[in-house]
Amino acid sequence: MQTILVCDDDKQIVEAISIYLTGEGFRVLKAYDGYDALDILEKSKADLLILDVMMPGLDGIRTTLKIREQSSVPIIILSAKGEDNDKILGLNIGADDYITKPFNPLELVARVKSQLRRYTQLGNIGEARDSEHIFRNGGLVINDDTKEVTVDGELVKLTPIEYNILLLLVKNAGKVFSIDEIYTSIWNEQAIGADNTVAVHIRHIREKIEINPREPRYLKVVWGVGYKIEKQGSEEGK
Known part of the structure; x- marks a missing residue:
C-alpha cells in the first residue's frame, strides 16, 4: 500500500482528499502545516506529498524547499492562485505538479497515480533490474x-x-x-x-x-x- 501525505491548514480539505485517496487504496498521513509535515516525514515514509501553498507557520513553498534538500519524493502543490507566475514558482522550488483550487478530486487522484507511476518507473520503488544500462x-x-x-x-x-x-x-x-x-x-x-x-x-x-x-x-x-x-x-x- 502506497502512502500519501496530505498537508493543508483547512481540515475539511484534508478530510475530503483523504476520503478519495483511501477509496483508491492509498494510506493517508495528515498534516495541517509545514512543520507537521516535516515532523511526520521524520517518523514515516511517504511515497508522494500533496502540499497547500498558503499555510500558517511553514508554508508549502518553504516546506517543499526543505524536503528537496534531502528527498526527490513527488510533490503536488495545491493553491488558490492560478496565475502562470504562481505555477512557475511552484515548479521552480521543486514541485512535480501543480493544481489550483477549487479542483476536481478525481483529477487530483489521477495526477497522484500519474506521479507515482513515473516515480516507480525511475526505480525508486520496486525491484532493480539485472542488467545495467x-x-x-x-x-x-x-x-x-x-x-x-x-x-x-x-x-x-x-x-x-x-x-x-x-x-x-x-x-x-x-x-x-x-x-x-x-x-x-x-x-x-x-x-x-x-x-x-x-x-x-x-x-x-x-x-x-x-x-x-x-x-x-x-x-x-x-x-x-x-x-x-x-x-x-x-x-x-x-
Missing part, C-alpha cells in the same frame, strides 16, 4: 538501473521529471525535441500551454549539469525549434 555523452553519464546521473564523476540530484527529460534527450543525443514533443513524451498527455512548464524543468536541469548554465556544454536550445543534448561522445555502454 549506462548512457554516456562526454562527461555526462546516466545509469538507468540505479537512476544515478553524474557529470565529470560528480553525482547530480534530479527530480523524477528532470531525470525523465534528461534521459529522453541523452538517449537521443543530437536530436532536437520541440517543447510539445518533450511534454507529450514525459507527461503522457496533450501539450496545451506547456511552454512554461517545460522551460522551468529545462532550466533546473541546466543549473544542475552545466558548469555555466548560460553557456551550456550539454543541454542546448535550438531557437524556434526546441532543445537537444549536444552529441559529444559514446552515448551508451556497459
Whole structure:
C-alpha cells in the first residue's frame, strides 16, 4: 500500500482528499502545516506529498524547499492562485505538479497515480533490474538501473521529471525535441500551454549539469525549434 501525505491548514480539505485517496487504496498521513509535515516525514515514509501553498507557520513553498534538500519524493502543490507566475514558482522550488483550487478530486487522484507511476518507473520503488544500462555523452553519464546521473564523476540530484527529460534527450543525443514533443513524451498527455512548464524543468536541469548554465556544454536550445543534448561522445555502454 502506497502512502500519501496530505498537508493543508483547512481540515475539511484534508478530510475530503483523504476520503478519495483511501477509496483508491492509498494510506493517508495528515498534516495541517509545514512543520507537521516535516515532523511526520521524520517518523514515516511517504511515497508522494500533496502540499497547500498558503499555510500558517511553514508554508508549502518553504516546506517543499526543505524536503528537496534531502528527498526527490513527488510533490503536488495545491493553491488558490492560478496565475502562470504562481505555477512557475511552484515548479521552480521543486514541485512535480501543480493544481489550483477549487479542483476536481478525481483529477487530483489521477495526477497522484500519474506521479507515482513515473516515480516507480525511475526505480525508486520496486525491484532493480539485472542488467545495467549506462548512457554516456562526454562527461555526462546516466545509469538507468540505479537512476544515478553524474557529470565529470560528480553525482547530480534530479527530480523524477528532470531525470525523465534528461534521459529522453541523452538517449537521443543530437536530436532536437520541440517543447510539445518533450511534454507529450514525459507527461503522457496533450501539450496545451506547456511552454512554461517545460522551460522551468529545462532550466533546473541546466543549473544542475552545466558548469555555466548560460553557456551550456550539454543541454542546448535550438531557437524556434526546441532543445537537444549536444552529441559529444559514446552515448551508451556497459
